[in-house]
Amino acid sequence: MKKYQIIYADPPWSFSSKELQRYNGKRFTSMDKHYPTQHKDWIKNLPIRRITADDCALFLWTTDAHLKEAIEITEAWGFKYVTIAFVWEKKTKNNKTAVNLGAWTLKSYEMCLFGTKGTMLKYKKANNIYQKVEAERTKHSKKPSEVRKNIELLFGELPRIELFARQKTEGWDVWGNEVESDINLTSRQSRAVYCRRPESFCISYEAMMSCGECPLYKPPPA
Numbered sequence: 090m091k092k093y094q095i096i097y098a099d100p101p102w103s104f105s106s107k108e109l110q111r112y113n114g115k116r117f118t119s120m121d122k123h124y125p126t127q128h129k130d131w132i133k134n135l136p137i138r139r140i141t142a143d144d145c146a147l148f149l150w151t152t153d154a155h156l157k158e159a160i161e162i163t164e165a166w167g168f169k170y171v172t173i174a175f176v177w178e179k180k181t182k183n184n185k186t187a188v189n190l191g192a193w194t195l196k197s198y199e200m201c202l203f204g205t206k207g208t209m210l211k212y213k214k215a216n217n218i219y220q221k222v223e224a225e226r227t228k229h230s231k232k233p234s235e236v237r238k239n240i241e242l243l244f245g246e247l248p249r250i251e252l253f254a255r256q257k258t259e260g261w262d263v264w265g266n267e268v269e270s271d272i273n274l275t276s277r278q279s280r281a282v283y284c285r286r287p288e289s290f291c292i293s294y295e296a297m298m299s300c301g302e303c304p305l306y307k308p309p310p311a
């Protein structure tokens with residue numbers, strides 16, 4: 090399988106039932122209206138180690154609610170968490186700070202974490218890339234193209250792939266369910282069980298097995 094030195098990923102994070110209830114009182118988030126979301130165990134169990142070169146950098150988008158999971162996933166994929174590479178300040182069309190409702194504070198930022206495997210410093214090409222990216226908030230979940238460009242400037246022409254991509258970009262391989270993918274990836278966490286208890290939402294097979302107290306789960310359709 091082809092090996093990449095840059096992995097750029099924007100996972101379809103799912104929210105836990107408690108977070109959801111806090112936001113909108115429903116089990117499924119509004120994200121599910123836009124695309125299927127995935128449990129963190131499913132994301133964690135993608136065989137990313139198979140596509141990473143010995144020296145490889147990971148750029149992983151996360152929301153602040155998923156920060157802990159994002160670091161766990163960074164490590165599960167074989168990377169050491171290093172820093173926050175980019176912070177996106179979302180702007181409106183009129184260049185004002187855009188705001189999303191949050192349970193505690195009004196939110197205007199998303200983060201892209203940086204992890205490495207092997208030694209990536211020797212591939213670094215630029216010292217003038219800013220962490221902060223100010224860019225307009227456009228389509229739901231769409232990340233600013235400036236971040237992809239910054240990664241290209243930072244590391245030059247290394248073999249790179251965007252995971253969970255929704256569009257093809259020149260110079261990048263892509264994988265996702267909304268694009269024609271260059272590679273196949275299947276999570277080892279493929280069996281999902283959808284629990285119907287309102288306060289405990291076991292989406293993974295393992296979570297359901299360890300829950301053990303739920304009489305209402307229903308296996309997914311065959």
Ligand SMILES: C[S@@+](CC[C@H](N)C(=O)[O-])C[C@H]1O[C@@H](n2cnc3c(N)ncnc32)[C@H](O)[C@@H]1O
Pocket residue numbers: 099100101102124125126127230231232233253254255256264265266267
């Ligand atoms: C947060 S969005 C990515 C947005 C993208 N970075 C952009 O800027 O437009 C997550 C993507 O993961 C995709 N996705 C969800 N489940 C998937 C699966 N099982 N396999 C591949 N892609 C999946 C979603 O359909 C969605 O396109």
